[in-house]
Amino acid sequence: MLTERQKLILRAVVDDYVMTAEPVGSRTVSKREGVGFSAATIRNEMADLEEMGYLEQPHTSAGRIPSHKGYRYYVDHLMEPARLSRMEMMAFRRFFARKRDEVEQVIQETASILSQMTNYTSIILGPKVFESTLKHLQVIPLSERAAVVIFVTNTGHVEKRRISVPEGVSLSSIEKLVNLLNTKLTGIPLYKLKRVVYWELMDELRRHIDHYESVMSMIDQMLETDHGERVFFSGATNMLNQPEFQDVEKVKTLLDLFENSETMVQLFESREEGVQVRIGRENDMEAVNNCSIISATYTVDGRPLGTIGILGPTRMDYRKVITLLDVFSKHFSEHLRRLY
Template structure:
């Protein structure tokens, strides 16, 4: 248990280090208006905080920097949340006043806004397949041999699928098949489409559609789950290089390689799956992936009517502006949920 004086000094060190990215000495802390202790007293307390594991002393400096344990204590016990600035509020309000019909465009814009406002890397997971259902299929013949199926989901996602028309199959017959699918599969979750198709409308398709087996091969291609997968939207990947602790590109090559792989980026969110709502803060080695052990990862889920649709994340150095980032994520995740609820009815 830290004393009030140790808490004040730790808070001052973290604040100064976040702002300057330079090791903090006792003299600079003593010059702060909110600290009334001598440099000698502060130096003794800093030494004790180092022994307790809250501070570290770089070999090249007499100053101290927060350890992961120090950041964790700061986030859990000392953090003051920031009010959003007029610029931040204006940017977010402008975004939420724009009309965007596709969920992907909304999510992409969210990622871009967050990376721009924070100068960190933003990662947004789009709505998951569990919550995606079929809204409409439209058929566009290109010629006698090829057609495009335009698949629209309830999230606003649009998928264009090119496929070959079986030899001798009339376009009218193909359109009849698509009409039956639209009538019977609308609002059915993609994870349940095949069950619905084979168990409930199988007999009707056989009755009304000739060359049934060939049609089923086409629909299996069009509605393959692997093509309606989670979307990972990333913005500001190179922002990490603007942070002083990541100036050496060789040291962050593993991190940059990670950010280049959507599948690996999505797995960064796995550690927080057991907690479906609220802000989650993972600092340094609390992250499972070693590539981001020098980083902090803050996430917030967004939900519609109790269903968690996706997650917003900010990746930055452990020397992160925690209060400001948490306030931004809290504000944006709540308003994003309201905006997406319109798409989900």
């Protein structure tokens, strides 16, 4: 159990280190408004905090920096919510006042503004593609035996897939098929498309489409569904501006991580309510052992759709990022509700 004096000193060290990225000495803490203790007293308390694992001393002659344990205690017990500046509030209001028609556009722009406002890397897991609904289907012939299928969903997601055209199936048959599928499948979730075709459209397809068996094989190819989540990034290179990431190998490891969508989904996926904070080794992935991840789930009508997250160094401005994510996730959810 920390004393009130130790709590005050730990909070001062974290706040100062977040701002300066320099180890914090006892004299620096003693000059802070509201501290009211001598440098000698603070030095003794900082030594005790180091012994308990809340602070670390990177060099013998230097001041102290927070440990992962110190950051965790700060986030859980000492941190006060930040107030957004007037400029940030204006940018926030302007952002959500703009009219947009596509979910993926909103997601990408949200990732962009969050990385700008935090100077960290923002990652948003988009809604699972297979849960979105079909808006339009198009087939573009490439040759007599090949074509490209283009899906457009209600979220603005566009997916292209190359398919084989069975022998004997003409261009006019494909056009007729696409018109029928657009009429019958628009507004249907992608994961239900095959079910609707096989349960509700088989008789109609038999009546109107030549080479029925071959066409059904082609439809199977056309309606294969991607079950993954799209990952939206912004500010990936912001980490290069952080003193902790001047090491080229550290940066390369992170950038490699960003390119692996499956790993990013594992790292950020969350169905818990509220803002979640994972610090350093709590992330269970060596590549981000020196990073913190703050994330929040966004919902539509109470149904979790994805995750908004910020990745930065453990020396992150937790107060600001937690406040931003809390505000953004709620307004983002409301904004998406109008598009669904």
